Amino acid sequence: MRKRWMMALAGMAALGLVACLDGCSQADAVKAASTIHGYLPTVMGLASDAAATLEALDPSDVQEVQAVNSKVQVELQELESVSGAYAAAPTAEGWTSLQSVVDSLVSDADQGLLAALAIKNPQSQAQVKAAMSALDAVVHVLDGYLMAARSPDEVKAAAANRSVKVQSVVRYWSQGDWQRVEQAFGTKGEALAGVEMQLGF
Numbered sequence: 001m002r003k004r005w006m007m008a009l010a011g012m013a014a015l016g017l018v019a020c021l022d023g024c025s026q027a028d029a030v031k032a033a034s035t036i037h038g039y040l041p042t043v044m045g046l047a048s049d050a051a052a053t054l055e056a057l058d059p060s061d062v063q064e065v066q067a068v069n070s071k072v073q074v075e076l077q078e079l080e081s082v083s084g085a086y087a088a089a090p091t092a093e094g095w096t097s098l099q100s101v102v103d104s105l106v107s108d109a110d111q112g113l114l115a116a117l118a119i120k121n122p123q124s125q126a127q128v129k130a131a132m133s134a135l136d137a138v139v140h141v142l143d144g145y146l147m148a149a150r151s152p153d154e155v156k157a158a159a160a161n162r163s164v165k166v167q168s169v170v171r172y173w174s175q176g177d178w179q180r181v182e183q184a185f186g187t188k189g190e191a192l193a194g195v196e197m198q199l200g201f
Contacts, residue, residue: 024149030090032149033098036142037083040076043138047073050112050131061124065132068112072135075105079142102146103158109139110164113172129172136169137177159201166201 050069054062079101086094109132116132119125147155 024151026090028149029095030087032145033083033087033090035145036098036102037080037087039142040080040083043135043142044073044076044080046131046135046138047076050128050135053127053131057124057127058121061119061121062128064115065112065119065128068108068115069132069135071108072105072112072139075101075108079105099146099150099154099158102143103161106139106143107163109136110162110166110169112136113169114164117172130174130176133169133173133177137173140166140170162201 047069051066051073054066054069059066079098082094082097082101086098113129113132113136116125116128119128147158150158
């Protein structure tokens with residue numbers, strides 16, 4: 001049932017994304033950057049929540065996840081800067097920087113969730129998985145907003161460079177993760193996260 005729901009979601013999102021990829025403009029890119037910039041406080045809050053969860057656990061259990069989450073927090077600060085700068089004064093260099101930061105952020109959020117799943121202490125794993133899956137799901141929504149403004153070649157290159165395929169992490173997103181994404185961004189945001197499966201991410 002869940003697999004069918006996700007496939008349907010990806011299909012619906014693909015229709016909207018294809019329409020944009022056929023005629024995206026700088027205005028689309030600026031809109032994507034502005035949308036990302038506007039939602040960053042929510043994403044940063046989830047990264048802070050994850051950090052607080054990690055700090056309360058045995059460091060030997062969560063050392064790898066802590067390192068990854070620290071990278072994510074740095075990248076979110078950088079994304080705040082580059083998305084705001086691009087929205088205010090779009091340039092080719094700014095667009096390249098924005099894509100680069102989002103790609104790094106997605107890769108690290110995915111790695112953080114996979115690292116959480118590798119924690120041996122079952123109680124610690126459950127807590128960290130909940131925090132990192134929530135963060136990972138929202139990061140993929142940001143990625144979806146950016147992807148909707150990328151050219152077909154940019155989308156293809158981003159998919160080819162991903163070290164973790166979305167199918168490897170999305171199965172660990174709980175229903176609560178999806179509901180949180182829905183509450184924060186609405187159904188459109190959730191659909192944009194799901195479209196990555198359709199494009200080979």
